[in-house]
Amino acid sequence: MTRKDSLKERAQNLLPRIRGRPYMLELTGSPSSGKTTIKKILDTFYRRCGFRVAVPLEGAEAIRHISRKTHLYNVRTGIYALKNLIDYSVSGNYDLVIFDRCLFDAFGWMRYWYERGDIDEARMVMLQQFFTSPQWLCLIDAAFVIVADPETVESREQEINILDEDGETTNSNNILRLIRIFGGMQKEFFASHLDKWVFSFLKDMDKCAFHPFYKEVSKLTRSFLDVEKEDFGVKQILDMKQGIC
Numbered sequence: 001m002t003r004k005d006s007l008k009e010r011a012q013n014l015l016p017r018i019r020g021r022p023y024m025l026e027l028t029g030s031p032s033s034g035k036t037t038i039k040k041i042l043d044t045f046y047r048r049c050g051f052r053v054a055v056p057l058e059g060a061e062a063i064r065h066i067s068r069k070t071h072l073y074n075v076r077t078g079i080y081a082l083k084n085l086i087d088y089s090v091s092g093n094y095d096l097v098i099f100d101r102c103l104f105d106a107f108g109w110m111r112y113w114y115e116r117g118d119i120d121e122a123r124m125v126m127l128q129q130f131f132t133s134p135q136w137l138c139l140i141d142a143a144f145v146i147v148a149d150p151e152t153v154e155s156r157e158q159e160i161n162i163l164d165e166d167g168e169t170t171n172s173n174n175i176l177r178l179i180r181i182f183g184g185m186q187k188e189f190f191a192s193h194l195d196k197w198v199f200s201f202l203k204d205m206d207k208c209a210f211h212p213f214y215k216e217v218s219k220l221t222r223s224f225l226d227v228e229k230e231d232f233g234v235k236q237i238l239d240m241k242q243g244i245c
């Protein structure tokens with residue numbers, strides 16, 4: 001049996017244990033880091049294993065009426081993701097929901113807009129704490145930050161940039177800034193400027209809050225990413241709750 005066959009068998013063995021709300025997974029990272037590719041592969045893998053999978057429309061595709069040159073854009077996409085997170089949490093129609101950007105994404109973008117001078121530190125921290133409030137964060141079972149090399153990200157951005165004009169995320173300096181921010185987000189999340197209850201809450205939640213099904217899906221997803229990540233063209237994958245894979 002190949003390792004991929006073993007992963008498939010593990011996934012299928014989990015199906016009879018499903019109960020309660022769906023498993024919630026967030027993928028985030030800098031633009032063009034490989035999130036969409038990973039999302040599609042995970043979606044296909046779990047659907048073929050018999051899971052009922054939902055993949056909500058990404059906020060960047062849904063929110064078109066606000067300029068991307070202001071922090072309000074990422075506040076709005078964060079609220080859009082939060083609405084979907086709450087709605088899916090009470091849905092009995094799915095076993096797994098894969099978010100392409102959700103609450104941790106909003107957390108990272110607030111740091112970006114602070115560094116750009118669009119908001120001050122007090123507002124950054126206030127918005128970060130809102131999006132990572134335990135009331136919402138307890139609904140996310142796993143969050144993976146996808147980190148790619150700057151050369152890979154810039155190449156992907158230029159492939160989709162049909163105009164000789166830099167957008168907010170196609171500028172080389174901004175690309176480097178976003179890679180650094182999302183690459184360091186795991187460390188920042190547990191940094192001292194955030195209340196210690198966030199860290200304590202996550203540890204307690206991991207210990208006893210969920211049915212074993214949720215923890216087993218987390219382990220399986222991390223194993224799957226470990227097998228496949230070299231094909232994703234990513235440098236590393238940061239697990240916001242379990243370390244680095």
